Amino acid sequence: MNSAQLFEIELFAQSLVKGAALGLYLTPKPGLVDMADAGAHPDLTLAKMEHSLEIIDDYLAELIRSLSDGERLLCQAVVGRRAEQVMLEECGTNTLKGYIFLSGLLLIARWHAGANNQERLRQTVARLAEEYFAIRGEEETNGRTARRRFRTGGIVQEALAGLPALFDCAVPAYLEGIGRFGCFTTASFFMLARLMQTVEDTTTLHRGGTMGLARLRRDGQSLERAITGQGDVIGLLTVLNDEYVRMNLTMGGVGDLLCLAYGYLTASGQLMGDAGGAHRSKPQISRRRCLAGN
Numbered sequence: 001m002n003s004a005q006l007f008e009i010e011l012f013a014q015s016l017v018k019g020a021a022l023g024l025y026l027t028p029k030p031g032l033v034d035m036a037d038a039g040a041h042p043d044l045t046l047a048k049m050e051h052s053l054e055i056i057d058d059y060l061a062e063l064i065r066s067l068s069d070g071e072r073l074l075c076q077a078v079v080g081r082r083a084e085q086v087m088l089e090e091c092g093t094n095t096l097k098g099y100i101f102l103s104g105l106l107l108i109a110r111w112h113a114g115a116n117n118q119e120r121l122r123q124t125v126a127r128l129a130e131e132y133f134a135i136r137g138e139e140e141t142n143g144r145t146a147r148r149r150f151r152t153g154g155i156v157q158e159a160l161a162g163l164p165a166l167f168d169c170a171v172p173a174y175l176e177g178i179g180r181f182g183c184f185t186t187a188s189f190f191m192l193a194r195l196m197q198t199v200e201d202t203t204t205l206h207r208g209g210t211m212g213l214a215r216l217r218r219d220g221q222s223l224e225r226a227i228t229g230q231g232d233v234i235g236l237l238t239v240l241n242d243e244y245v246r247m248n249l250t251m252g253g254v255g256d257l258l259c260l261a262y263g264y265l266t267a268s269g270q271l272m273g274d275a276g277g278a279h280r281s282k283p284q285i286s287r288r289r290c291l292a293g294n
Protein backbone atom coordinates (compact mmCIF):
# COMPACT_ATOMS: atom_id res chain seq x y z
CA MET A 1 0.00 0.00 0.00
CA ASN A 2 1.40 3.40 -0.97
CA SER A 3 0.57 6.83 0.43
CA ALA A 4 -1.58 7.77 -2.61
CA GLN A 5 -3.73 4.69 -2.03
CA LEU A 6 -4.06 5.56 1.64
CA PHE A 7 -4.99 9.15 0.82
CA GLU A 8 -7.66 7.96 -1.64
CA ILE A 9 -9.28 5.56 0.80
CA GLU A 10 -9.25 8.16 3.56
CA LEU A 11 -11.02 10.58 1.24
CA PHE A 12 -13.55 7.88 0.44
CA ALA A 13 -14.17 7.32 4.16
CA GLN A 14 -14.60 11.06 4.74
CA SER A 15 -17.16 11.12 1.93
CA LEU A 16 -19.10 8.32 3.60
CA VAL A 17 -19.21 10.25 6.87
CA LYS A 18 -20.28 13.38 5.01
CA GLY A 19 -22.94 11.29 3.24
CA ALA A 20 -24.39 10.19 6.57
CA ALA A 21 -24.54 13.82 7.71
CA LEU A 22 -26.26 14.96 4.50
CA GLY A 23 -28.80 12.15 4.83
CA LEU A 24 -29.47 13.06 8.44
CA TYR A 25 -29.90 16.78 7.82
CA LEU A 26 -32.20 16.48 4.79
CA THR A 27 -35.52 17.78 6.19
CA PRO A 28 -38.32 16.74 6.29
CA LYS A 29 -38.07 12.96 5.96
CA PRO A 30 -41.21 10.94 6.87
CA GLY A 31 -40.66 8.78 9.95
CA LEU A 32 -36.94 9.50 10.18
CA VAL A 33 -34.84 11.74 12.39
CA ASP A 34 -34.08 15.11 10.82
CA MET A 35 -33.59 18.75 11.81
CA ALA A 36 -37.29 19.13 12.59
CA ASP A 37 -37.93 16.10 14.81
CA ALA A 38 -37.13 12.47 15.60
CA GLY A 39 -39.90 11.13 13.33
CA ALA A 40 -41.29 7.80 14.50
CA HIS A 41 -38.21 7.13 16.68
CA PRO A 42 -38.96 8.22 20.27
CA ASP A 43 -35.69 6.52 21.31
CA LEU A 44 -33.63 8.79 19.02
CA THR A 45 -32.62 12.45 18.99
CA LEU A 46 -30.67 14.57 16.53
CA ALA A 47 -27.83 14.72 19.09
CA LYS A 48 -27.70 10.91 19.30
CA MET A 49 -27.61 10.68 15.51
CA GLU A 50 -24.84 13.27 15.38
CA HIS A 51 -22.89 11.26 17.92
CA SER A 52 -23.37 8.23 15.63
CA LEU A 53 -21.63 10.16 12.87
CA GLU A 54 -18.54 10.39 15.11
CA ILE A 55 -18.77 6.66 15.79
CA ILE A 56 -18.98 5.98 12.04
CA ASP A 57 -15.93 8.20 11.51
CA ASP A 58 -13.85 6.24 14.06
CA TYR A 59 -15.15 2.94 12.75
CA LEU A 60 -14.22 3.66 9.12
CA ALA A 61 -10.74 4.79 10.28
CA GLU A 62 -10.38 1.48 12.10
CA LEU A 63 -11.45 -0.40 8.97
CA ILE A 64 -8.76 1.43 6.98
CA ARG A 65 -6.14 0.40 9.57
CA SER A 66 -7.28 -3.21 9.24
CA LEU A 67 -7.18 -3.06 5.43
CA SER A 68 -3.77 -1.40 5.27
CA ASP A 69 -2.41 -4.02 7.71
CA GLY A 70 -3.49 -6.63 5.16
CA GLU A 71 -6.05 -8.22 7.47
CA ARG A 72 -8.82 -10.46 6.14
CA LEU A 73 -12.55 -9.80 5.84
CA LEU A 74 -13.20 -11.68 9.06
CA CYS A 75 -11.22 -9.03 10.99
CA GLN A 76 -13.18 -6.22 9.33
CA ALA A 77 -16.40 -7.99 10.30
CA VAL A 78 -15.18 -7.91 13.92
CA VAL A 79 -14.51 -4.17 13.58
CA GLY A 80 -18.08 -3.75 12.28
CA ARG A 81 -19.57 -5.72 15.17
CA ARG A 82 -17.59 -3.62 17.61
CA ALA A 83 -18.95 -0.44 16.03
CA GLU A 84 -22.50 -1.79 16.40
CA GLN A 85 -21.80 -2.40 20.10
CA VAL A 86 -20.28 1.03 20.63
CA MET A 87 -23.36 2.55 19.00
CA LEU A 88 -25.67 0.56 21.24
CA GLU A 89 -23.69 1.41 24.38
CA GLU A 90 -23.17 5.10 23.66
CA CYS A 91 -26.51 5.91 22.01
CA GLY A 92 -28.58 3.38 23.93
CA THR A 93 -30.25 2.13 20.73
CA ASN A 94 -29.68 1.23 17.07
CA THR A 95 -29.05 4.49 15.34
CA LEU A 96 -27.30 3.75 12.06
CA LYS A 97 -26.87 -0.03 12.24
CA GLY A 98 -27.60 -0.59 8.57
CA TYR A 99 -25.20 2.20 7.62
CA ILE A 100 -22.38 0.66 9.66
CA PHE A 101 -22.69 -2.43 7.49
CA LEU A 102 -23.34 -0.72 4.14
CA SER A 103 -20.65 1.98 4.44
CA GLY A 104 -18.12 -0.56 5.73
CA LEU A 105 -18.85 -2.95 2.87
CA LEU A 106 -18.54 -0.17 0.28
CA LEU A 107 -15.27 1.07 1.79
CA ILE A 108 -13.77 -2.42 1.85
CA ALA A 109 -14.93 -2.98 -1.74
CA ARG A 110 -13.41 0.36 -2.82
CA TRP A 111 -10.12 -0.71 -1.29
CA HIS A 112 -10.07 -4.04 -3.15
CA ALA A 113 -11.50 -2.68 -6.40
CA GLY A 114 -8.75 -0.05 -6.63
CA ALA A 115 -9.76 2.55 -9.19
CA ASN A 116 -13.03 4.48 -9.00
CA ASN A 117 -14.76 2.17 -11.46
CA GLN A 118 -18.45 1.68 -10.69
CA GLU A 119 -18.84 -1.70 -12.37
CA ARG A 120 -15.80 -3.16 -10.65
CA LEU A 121 -16.98 -1.69 -7.34
CA ARG A 122 -20.40 -3.33 -7.67
CA GLN A 123 -18.89 -6.71 -8.49
CA THR A 124 -16.49 -6.42 -5.56
CA VAL A 125 -19.35 -5.51 -3.18
CA ALA A 126 -21.28 -8.61 -4.32
CA ARG A 127 -18.23 -10.88 -3.99
CA LEU A 128 -17.38 -9.59 -0.50
CA ALA A 129 -21.01 -9.87 0.63
CA GLU A 130 -21.11 -13.48 -0.52
CA GLU A 131 -17.92 -14.21 1.42
CA TYR A 132 -19.21 -12.31 4.46
CA PHE A 133 -22.61 -13.99 4.66
CA ALA A 134 -21.00 -17.41 4.17
CA ILE A 135 -18.97 -16.96 7.37
CA ARG A 136 -21.40 -14.89 9.46
CA GLY A 137 -23.40 -16.61 12.20
CA GLU A 138 -27.13 -15.89 12.05
CA GLU A 139 -28.77 -14.08 14.95
CA GLU A 140 -32.34 -13.17 15.77
CA THR A 141 -32.71 -9.60 14.54
CA ASN A 142 -35.74 -7.60 13.43
CA GLY A 143 -34.34 -7.82 9.92
CA ARG A 144 -33.98 -11.59 9.97
CA THR A 145 -37.49 -12.04 11.33
CA ALA A 146 -38.90 -9.73 8.64
CA ARG A 147 -36.90 -11.45 5.89
CA ARG A 148 -38.33 -14.81 6.94
CA ARG A 149 -41.88 -13.66 7.64
CA PHE A 150 -42.31 -11.54 4.52
CA ARG A 151 -40.04 -13.61 2.25
CA THR A 152 -37.93 -10.63 1.38
CA GLY A 153 -34.20 -10.06 0.94
CA GLY A 154 -33.69 -6.80 2.87
CA ILE A 155 -30.16 -5.63 3.50
CA VAL A 156 -28.70 -9.10 2.90
CA GLN A 157 -30.02 -9.38 -0.67
CA GLU A 158 -29.17 -5.73 -1.28
CA ALA A 159 -25.52 -6.45 -0.44
CA LEU A 160 -25.38 -9.79 -2.28
CA ALA A 161 -26.75 -8.13 -5.44
CA GLY A 162 -24.03 -5.43 -5.35
CA LEU A 163 -26.19 -2.59 -3.98
CA PRO A 164 -28.74 -2.10 -6.80
CA ALA A 165 -30.70 0.41 -4.68
CA LEU A 166 -27.57 2.57 -4.66
CA PHE A 167 -26.29 2.14 -8.21
CA ASP A 168 -29.51 1.54 -10.19
CA CYS A 169 -31.93 3.66 -8.17
CA ALA A 170 -30.54 6.38 -5.90
CA VAL A 171 -27.53 7.62 -7.88
CA PRO A 172 -29.32 7.77 -11.27
CA ALA A 173 -32.33 9.42 -9.60
CA TYR A 174 -30.17 12.10 -7.98
CA LEU A 175 -28.32 12.80 -11.24
CA GLU A 176 -31.61 12.91 -13.17
CA GLY A 177 -32.94 15.28 -10.50
CA ILE A 178 -29.92 17.57 -10.77
CA GLY A 179 -30.26 17.53 -14.57
CA ARG A 180 -33.99 18.31 -14.51
CA PHE A 181 -34.28 20.70 -11.57
CA GLY A 182 -30.72 22.01 -11.11
CA CYS A 183 -31.17 22.03 -7.37
CA PHE A 184 -29.51 19.94 -4.65
CA THR A 185 -32.58 19.80 -2.38
CA THR A 186 -35.07 18.94 -5.13
CA ALA A 187 -32.72 16.28 -6.54
CA SER A 188 -32.36 14.90 -3.00
CA PHE A 189 -36.12 14.55 -2.53
CA PHE A 190 -36.36 13.02 -6.01
CA MET A 191 -33.79 10.42 -4.91
CA LEU A 192 -35.71 9.86 -1.67
CA ALA A 193 -38.96 9.37 -3.63
CA ARG A 194 -37.37 6.71 -5.84
CA LEU A 195 -35.81 4.90 -2.88
CA MET A 196 -39.20 4.82 -1.14
CA GLN A 197 -40.63 3.09 -4.22
CA THR A 198 -37.81 0.57 -4.47
CA VAL A 199 -36.21 -0.53 -1.20
CA GLU A 200 -37.41 -3.69 0.55
CA ASP A 201 -37.07 -1.98 3.88
CA THR A 202 -37.23 -4.48 6.73
CA THR A 203 -37.65 -1.71 9.34
CA THR A 204 -40.86 -0.71 7.53
CA LEU A 205 -41.97 -4.34 7.35
CA HIS A 206 -41.12 -4.86 11.03
CA ARG A 207 -43.19 -1.85 12.08
CA GLY A 208 -45.99 -1.86 9.49
CA GLY A 209 -46.03 -5.20 7.65
CA THR A 210 -46.80 -5.41 3.92
CA MET A 211 -49.40 -2.63 4.26
CA GLY A 212 -46.69 -0.38 5.66
CA LEU A 213 -44.36 -1.13 2.76
CA ALA A 214 -47.19 -0.59 0.25
CA ARG A 215 -47.85 2.76 1.92
CA LEU A 216 -44.17 3.70 1.50
CA ARG A 217 -44.34 2.86 -2.20
CA ARG A 218 -47.49 4.97 -2.69
CA ASP A 219 -46.03 7.89 -0.79
CA GLY A 220 -42.86 7.66 -2.87
CA GLN A 221 -45.00 7.94 -6.00
CA SER A 222 -46.93 10.91 -4.59
CA LEU A 223 -43.66 12.61 -3.67
CA GLU A 224 -42.28 12.08 -7.16
CA ARG A 225 -45.48 13.49 -8.68
CA ALA A 226 -45.35 16.52 -6.38
CA ILE A 227 -41.75 17.20 -7.43
CA THR A 228 -42.30 16.83 -11.18
CA GLY A 229 -45.65 18.66 -11.07
CA GLN A 230 -44.25 21.51 -8.96
CA GLY A 231 -46.59 20.69 -6.07
CA ASP A 232 -46.03 21.55 -2.41
CA VAL A 233 -43.24 19.09 -1.70
CA ILE A 234 -42.32 20.30 1.78
CA GLY A 235 -46.02 20.43 2.74
CA LEU A 236 -46.53 16.84 1.54
CA LEU A 237 -43.45 15.55 3.38
CA THR A 238 -44.54 17.31 6.57
CA VAL A 239 -48.00 15.75 6.43
CA LEU A 240 -46.48 12.32 5.70
CA ASN A 241 -44.13 12.69 8.66
CA ASP A 242 -47.06 13.47 10.97
CA GLU A 243 -48.90 10.40 9.67
CA TYR A 244 -45.86 8.13 10.02
CA VAL A 245 -45.39 9.30 13.61
CA ARG A 246 -49.05 8.52 14.31
CA MET A 247 -48.79 5.09 12.64
CA ASN A 248 -45.35 4.32 14.14
CA LEU A 249 -44.05 3.82 10.60
CA THR A 250 -40.45 4.39 9.56
CA MET A 251 -38.01 3.62 6.75
CA GLY A 252 -34.57 3.07 8.31
CA GLY A 253 -33.29 1.13 5.27
CA VAL A 254 -34.29 3.96 2.93
CA GLY A 255 -32.53 6.38 5.31
CA ASP A 256 -29.34 4.32 5.26
CA LEU A 257 -29.34 4.02 1.49
CA LEU A 258 -29.95 7.75 1.13
CA CYS A 259 -26.84 8.36 3.28
CA LEU A 260 -24.86 5.83 1.24
CA ALA A 261 -25.88 7.50 -2.02
CA TYR A 262 -24.78 10.91 -0.75
CA GLY A 263 -21.50 9.34 0.34
CA TYR A 264 -20.89 7.69 -3.02
CA LEU A 265 -21.91 10.81 -4.96
CA THR A 266 -19.49 12.88 -2.85
CA ALA A 267 -16.66 10.37 -3.27
CA SER A 268 -17.14 10.16 -7.03
CA GLY A 269 -17.34 13.94 -7.43
CA GLN A 270 -20.92 13.86 -8.69
CA LEU A 271 -22.73 15.53 -5.80
CA MET A 272 -22.93 18.87 -7.55
CA GLY A 273 -23.28 17.17 -10.93
CA ASP A 274 -19.98 18.70 -11.99
CA ALA A 275 -17.58 15.77 -12.29
CA GLY A 276 -17.28 12.04 -12.68
CA GLY A 277 -18.05 11.46 -16.35
CA ALA A 278 -21.66 11.74 -17.44
CA HIS A 279 -22.41 14.94 -15.56
CA ARG A 280 -19.47 17.17 -16.21
CA SER A 281 -21.37 20.40 -16.78
CA LYS A 282 -22.54 22.55 -13.87
CA PRO A 283 -26.28 22.33 -13.34
CA GLN A 284 -28.41 25.26 -14.34
CA ILE A 285 -29.71 26.55 -11.04
CA SER A 286 -33.32 27.60 -11.40
CA ARG A 287 -34.47 29.23 -8.16
CA ARG A 288 -38.11 28.94 -9.21
CA ARG A 289 -37.86 25.14 -9.26
CA CYS A 290 -35.46 24.85 -6.34
CA LEU A 291 -37.14 23.94 -3.07
CA ALA A 292 -34.22 25.35 -1.09
CA GLY A 293 -34.91 28.75 -2.61
CA ASN A 294 -38.63 28.77 -1.84
Ligand SMILES: CC(C)(COP(=O)(O)OP(=O)(O)OC[C@H]1O[C@@H](n2cnc3c(N)ncnc32)[C@H](O[C@H]2O[C@H](COP(=O)(O)OP(=O)(O)OP(=O)(O)O)[C@@H](O)[C@H]2O)[C@@H]1O)[C@@H](O)C(=O)NCCC(=O)NCCS
Nearest residue numbers: 080094095096097098101104141142143154200202252253
Ligand atom coordinates in the same frame (compact mmCIF):
# COMPACT_ATOMS: atom_id res chain seq x y z
C1 LIG B 1 -26.05 -7.67 8.23
C2 LIG B 1 -26.39 -6.88 9.46
C3 LIG B 1 -26.58 -5.43 9.07
C4 LIG B 1 -27.62 -7.49 10.14
O1 LIG B 1 -28.78 -7.23 9.47
P1 LIG B 1 -30.19 -7.77 9.94
O2 LIG B 1 -31.19 -7.44 8.89
O3 LIG B 1 -30.09 -9.18 10.34
O4 LIG B 1 -30.45 -6.93 11.25
P2 LIG B 1 -31.20 -5.63 11.63
O5 LIG B 1 -31.01 -5.47 13.09
O6 LIG B 1 -32.61 -5.63 11.14
O7 LIG B 1 -30.37 -4.51 10.91
C5 LIG B 1 -30.38 -4.27 9.51
C6 LIG B 1 -30.52 -2.79 9.29
O8 LIG B 1 -30.36 -2.48 7.92
C7 LIG B 1 -31.23 -1.40 7.55
N1 LIG B 1 -32.11 -1.90 6.46
C8 LIG B 1 -33.33 -2.41 6.53
N2 LIG B 1 -33.77 -2.81 5.33
C9 LIG B 1 -32.77 -2.51 4.48
C10 LIG B 1 -32.64 -2.67 3.06
N3 LIG B 1 -33.57 -3.24 2.32
N4 LIG B 1 -31.49 -2.26 2.50
C11 LIG B 1 -30.53 -1.68 3.25
N5 LIG B 1 -30.60 -1.49 4.58
C12 LIG B 1 -31.72 -1.91 5.19
C13 LIG B 1 -31.95 -1.01 8.79
O9 LIG B 1 -31.18 0.02 9.43
C14 LIG B 1 -31.89 1.20 9.79
O10 LIG B 1 -32.92 0.89 10.68
C15 LIG B 1 -32.35 0.88 11.96
C16 LIG B 1 -33.42 0.78 12.97
O11 LIG B 1 -33.74 -0.61 12.91
P3 LIG B 1 -34.39 -1.37 14.13
O12 LIG B 1 -33.51 -1.27 15.31
O13 LIG B 1 -34.81 -2.74 13.67
O14 LIG B 1 -35.67 -0.46 14.26
P4 LIG B 1 -36.79 -0.26 15.27
O15 LIG B 1 -38.09 -0.46 14.56
O16 LIG B 1 -36.62 1.09 15.91
O17 LIG B 1 -36.54 -1.41 16.33
P5 LIG B 1 -37.29 -1.81 17.64
O18 LIG B 1 -37.07 -0.64 18.56
O19 LIG B 1 -38.73 -2.02 17.29
O20 LIG B 1 -36.60 -3.05 18.10
C17 LIG B 1 -31.45 2.06 11.99
O21 LIG B 1 -30.35 1.72 12.77
C18 LIG B 1 -31.08 2.21 10.53
O22 LIG B 1 -29.71 2.05 10.32
C19 LIG B 1 -31.91 -2.27 9.61
O23 LIG B 1 -32.04 -2.06 10.97
C20 LIG B 1 -25.36 -6.78 10.50
O24 LIG B 1 -25.77 -6.63 11.77
C21 LIG B 1 -24.06 -7.42 10.39
O25 LIG B 1 -23.85 -8.55 10.00
N6 LIG B 1 -23.13 -6.63 10.77
C22 LIG B 1 -21.76 -7.07 10.82
C23 LIG B 1 -20.77 -6.09 11.02
C24 LIG B 1 -20.54 -5.14 9.95
O26 LIG B 1 -21.23 -4.17 9.86
N7 LIG B 1 -19.50 -5.35 9.13
C25 LIG B 1 -19.10 -4.41 8.18
C26 LIG B 1 -18.13 -4.90 7.20
S1 LIG B 1 -18.12 -6.58 6.82
Ligand SMILES: Nc1ncnc2[nH]cnc12
Nearest residue numbers: 024032033096252255256
Ligand atom coordinates in the same frame (compact mmCIF):
# COMPACT_ATOMS: atom_id res chain seq x y z
N1 LIG C 1 -32.43 9.87 9.74
C1 LIG C 1 -32.58 8.63 10.19
N2 LIG C 1 -33.45 8.39 11.21
C2 LIG C 1 -33.60 7.12 11.66
N3 LIG C 1 -32.95 6.05 11.16
C3 LIG C 1 -32.10 6.27 10.16
N4 LIG C 1 -31.31 5.44 9.46
C4 LIG C 1 -30.65 6.16 8.57
N5 LIG C 1 -30.97 7.46 8.65
C5 LIG C 1 -31.88 7.55 9.63
